[in-house]
Amino acid sequence: MSDIPSSHEATGPIRRPRRWHIGVFLLPAFIVYSAVMILPLIETLRLSLFNTVDGQPAFVGLGNFMVLFGDERWAADFWNALKNNVIFFIIHMLVQNPIGVALAAMLSIPKLRFAAFYRTAIFLPTLLSFVIVGFIWKLILSPIWGVSPYLMDLVGLKSFFSPWLGKPGSALIAVSLISVWQYVGIPMMLIYAALLNIPEEVIEAAECDGVTGWSQFWKIKLPLILPAIGIISILTFVGNFNAFDLIYTVQGALAGPDKSTDILGTLLYRTFFGFQLQLGDRSMGATIATVMFLIILAGVSLYLFAIQRRMRRYQF
């Protein structure tokens, strides 16, 4: 590697043995990134292998994980949070991404009027903070403020209204849909960009062969935007298994009612910092963070090694 002369070295008369400026350029980013992100991450992973035994920190191996997965005080909460998180993710994949693709497909119709206006409006919620989104929807869905019943009355569905956020059976779905409402702009934009990047010739060739409208979308465009769909899927995955703010805002740290909206992020928060009568526990907090890390790592690796490689092969 090092004996290949780079372009500018060939032009310079003297070959400089030590190029200090490379280090100077890299160092600030490297130091901040390592000190605040990578080292704490490694330290957190390490802490998950330790716990306090008789008042002394002691190495317990995978003991914390055994407790988390099997001990009666922890396991129920953990498996509940994991299950809810998986449901949270599945709802995003089934609702957010198809709506995003559909909106992008409509927006990318050539010469569509007001396209910029629609784009701006639909992307707006994505920029708002979870706190704002959470409280607005809490107010709108609240039975005290009759906005939802009133709106449902307009379409004749008033009898279906119920305080969804307060019922254990529907709270998780309601919160997931709020999150979908907020984030649909991201898949929409990324797919929209991918659709705009499809070469004119491909579309023209399809039209010459009589492939238009729906069949053109399914047979020509969809296969070409599969890589973008892969990207939005992995972004959704990472975002969902790391989510916390919205649930904390809408349902509080206890993720009520009856922990029916508890996901890994809220469980991590309660475990690490404690809440009300529960004391904070650093080792178990680190253990939950490690589990989240492994889940996200598994998802990202699956994406990089399996899905992306496969898609490349289809493309060429």
Added chain:
Amino acid sequence: MSKARTSLTRTSLVHLALIGYAIISVFPVFLTLINSMKDRNAIFRNPMQLPTPETFDLVGYTTVLGQGDFATYFQNSFIVTVASIALVLLFGAMAAFALSEYRFRGNTLMGLYLAIGIMIPIRLGTVAILQGMVATGLVNTLTALVLVYTAQGIPLAVFILSEFMRTVSDDLKNAGRIDGLSEYAIFFRLVLPLVRPAMATVAVFTMIPIWNDLWFPLILAPSEATKTVTLGSQIFIGQFVTNWNAVLAALSLAILPVLILYFIFSRQLIRGITSGAVK
């Protein structure tokens, strides 16, 4: 003839669907804004109605501005966001320049190392980050937040900026070298001005998650003096749950800066997403 008609129906259906979804997107925000300016009775009796002279009332805003220390919260958010963006752009651009301009041993490895942070969220290291901040006495300071957000923003900044820096012409840089410019001068005087559009994109991408973050202010800087707007309004609204005027006014105050910035930068942002970020 019939073909033109079907395409007309199709276009109107598309418009109908898009208008419908645009309304769903904007309506909750609109509802909050109009009701924040009405008196309590009107909020409940006619939530859909625009404020009229009879129902117009700013009591919510006076409560919020009188009780919550929103000016401080805004100032904190502003300082944290601006400082973090400045550091992300400076450090990110420097590292991106090193990675895209020079060949050296470990270049690819360093690129991969910095890329980890694009996918793995910094939140997972919270336990040890808090420990580190306690050890260095940075808890409840804005510096702690700036450091965390800088580390969080660097990976994506390096990724996007190095893509752009590869497109800066080599001839230009070599001309600079022949004229005796140092590598630093080449970076600051030749390359940086040329990648300004990409820097703007990175700035917008970095800004949104920082301004909206609740997790780190809640954990690293929850004191009254260091609360950000997001955390401040979260706590404030939590205390005033039954005072609907105050809640709606606080929400509106939190929305407005985002709304204004969005209308100024939406083109930049959308162009950034649709061209720069997606390859």
